[in-house]
Amino acid sequence: MIQDTTLEHDIYLFHEGNLRYSYKLLGAHPDVRNGEEGIRFAVWAPNAVQVSVVGMFNEWNGRENPMEKINDNGIWVAFIPGLEKGTIYKYEILTRHGHLQLKADPYAFSSELRPNTASVVFPLNDYIWGDEEWMKQRKAKNPYESPMSIYELHLGSWKNVEPEVFYNFRDYAEMVIPYVKELGYTHIELLPLTEHPFDRSWGYQATGYYSVTSRYGTPNDFKYFVDQCHKSGIGVILDWVPGHFCKDAHGLRRFDGEALYEYANPAKAEKTQWGTLTFDFARNEVQSFLISNAIYWLKEYHLDGLRVDAVASMLYLDFGKEDGEWELNEYGGRENLEAVSFIKKMNESVFEETPDVLMMAEESTSWPLVSAPTYIGGLGFNYKWNMGWMNDMLKYMEMDPVHRKYHHNLITFSLFYAFSENFVLPISHDEVVHGKKSLLNKMPGDYWQKFANLRAFLAYMYAHPGKKLLFMGGEFGQFDEWKDLEDLDWELLDYDSHASILDYTKQLQQLYQDMPALWELDHKEEGFMWIDANNYEQSVISFARNSRTTNDQLVVVCNFTPEVYHDYKVGVPKHGTYKEIFSSDAEYFGGSGQTNGLPLESIPSPWQGQDQHITMTIPPLGVSFLKRTSVSKEEDHEK
Template structure:
């Protein structure tokens, strides 16, 4: 409950842009006043002439429950007795232009099921969590030196009852969690589940920033989903969209009759390529709204991180615009200085309030120090999506192998900047939709070569420095690109190639998690060393991954369908090496060109290393070697 003393202080912080828990001040809250149970409604509408609370409880008659203006900065509030959980309501706002408009509560915790648009009264704090063990463990985890492999998930098209008829969060928990756990992922990342009016926006055009979408159930249902993930050892990340919002009449657009949450300057407000509006990052109350919203999801729903969408669209005034459609900042540049300042302030607040969470920026440009702390000039995120690696590798993998030797730099270039940020390697929903084809179907060649190339690509991805993210369906070789109104093609698992690909992902994750060399030093140069990056003629690269305990893996990747016998590979230490994993194993659908016998080093330098082994290189395959013992003659 907010007392009068704390309320005055919170109001001050709200208007200063520094209120980190604005959702406790604004919105609809069940509390007691003068010994009477009821609901306190508070809304920010500085341009409104009058604001009333309307709903089913008063037959939508605004005259019955007018709100009182608390201050000149536009906060309105009222207390209505005897309202119950589930009450449906909106704000009736008389604009300066004399129009009456109905608006959903920007701070509502729940909403009606589309196409209805009213807010629904739902108190926070009544759910009993059972994830204390996970939350305690999270405090002690070093995120940078831990394995992170993320399963990107769109609930409604992972599996549904029929198109646009969905299961509940609780039902999804019972289906999704065992599946993702069996595959070996460490985290689930959900496409936005904030309330949104249009299914096919996938949640990226929201109206209710504090409301978990009612498509799949209630706030408590979603808390159950997160709780069950944590009890099963899975973290949960939410795709979060502070860059823009949709223009639907019941939402934030011209909330009190004038631009309020959006910029008043159309050049800054309009995101024409998406048909949305940009938040006014320079307005203090909007900063409190967004900063509190990020903290809300992390605190109230125990989420383990946020993937922040379209950061580049926030950073640049010129994003997606032609000359003449934007104006430079006061220094003549294209940077949105207000957004830059807000992003830094937001990240500082988040890590003070909720330490050890993931703040991942989808930032598609070369903006420096995205994942560096603000005190060294960074934006304050702790991870950045590596869009450059993604674009280069997908371009490379789509080529016929015969042409790959002319574009060898696409494999190697990412290592020039791999340690400039804390990177996530993403193969997201954006890469398997709108005619881009599924990850499997991007691969050239015949049926066998497509699956072999997919396995090789995934093995290379998991061996490359950086945390991992893969969109649903790729784990079993979905042939069709993502169909957002249907569910995944689960029937494919009845076919051997797809079933073995799913098993491959499970085994690849086991390899990944069992070997610290593949994740412990992801963000340090000493965690990676080239053996041979230059063999473009055969489209083969080899490298070493290191751990802090000097536990090394040698990785050899062949991106052509040619088998090479008696191939020399430089290795760092003499001894006996074993092939501990190959993407070409028969059980995965491979050709079985394996190195089943131990590989003894020869003390002749090769490829910059002091010794080498001679091995078979599988077609369109990746091999992982590990030294398992000293040379036989050195054993005592």
């Protein structure tokens, strides 16, 4: 009989799918009963015949600490006096079929280091945060009209002690944060840190959704890492995977002997492409589990956002499946209506609890209104990865420049839809692994041209509307593709070309930070204006980026061939003196030095739809940023 009305209410909300803090109800928590300190355990297992807590403390004997079933919907509880932080445990579950199985706690906050699989008692409230100033500033910040450049990294292969032996989160804080801050990134994005059995899944196939992977330390160690990032002015985004989970025996699969967290229908449950199981998005308790999990990472770890992985795999019943492996929805469509409803509910819940965070969808289709509010029919994220831009641009950049003029649309098409969503431009880990080659090695041409192409690509990326994301190694031109069991090829920085690319990335980031035109109107059409999108013969494009202040306007000219064009006419929106404030072809970046050192005075003759034009040198495989630094003599006279 439950006598605590608060507990009764939480249990009711859990079964209704509306308990946003279910990790405070379920799992292992320090408690006091009849004056004795110990641990209260609670688990949801409605199909179990009996559940016990087992561990070294009772020699893994399920008869010692049986749990009591406190309601008809299958919540089991037990209080064990004398246990404390660090206790290793599992749940022993007797199924309807007479089988005994050992399961890790779905709500455990910590886990044993693989290959061991037990859960570890770890209180949530024994870390003292020092990031109050950051959290205060975050509430007042408008991310849409602010610079955002994200450094995506996989901690274990950024640097490691040796393959599959990693540093602690605290060590990574000392190494990663100064590096990222020096380069000028605003955010770090970490590949999933939920506990997972297999290193090479990179965390995308998890068993412990509430458990920080013990590969890098304890929950408090991770809190320290986030805390230090915030103290250094760097936000932290975590890759999060609510779409599917792995089938390992100690995890969520058939948790109480029956399909519980996954769909009972194999056609909906099986992710055949990955060998994983789909969450049952229609089940209320699963909704409480996942929504609470999102809020848990944002609240308990002060994270600044979640990048939600594989959203398309949630939205479509036929994702990654052949004919006959999936079933139509009740209206004859291929959309997973339950997942759509869940995603909307999740985002509404997250933003009600933490209104100042980022919820970023990795959604690879043309599903409409991904980053629009739910009240106008959107999915409710506030950002979407622009996978179309990424695919088009990498395809374009991999071509020999001789052939680029035949595929000019690949660099211009993204502007037809650039303002339909709040986009992030992602060059992520997925693009530099599994034989896809590193970003530098995708580039065609000889040694010099590879680096010139990379500089041009990065400059165009930073000039294009949308926030920015680059996977580790791209910033210094790693030649090999990502080797997930080794650390980055840091020795390349002993070579001038790679050291120059690192400096180039830093200077490009500084330009980006300093120029509101590159981010202030990122998601509005008035933030961008084509000057010339049609010169496919020479593979040259030019455009303007605008801020709220007219004088902050930038003119950007991109040349995707190795030809130099002298006395090239570029239309400019206003008359005056234009200065080249940044060139990807500068000699100190390893370029050929075909820059425009002298001021460029506009000529009052129409060109490319503009009233004025300038003549300039267009560098080979280069991008030039121009800014009007003073008004022309004519405009000054008019005043």
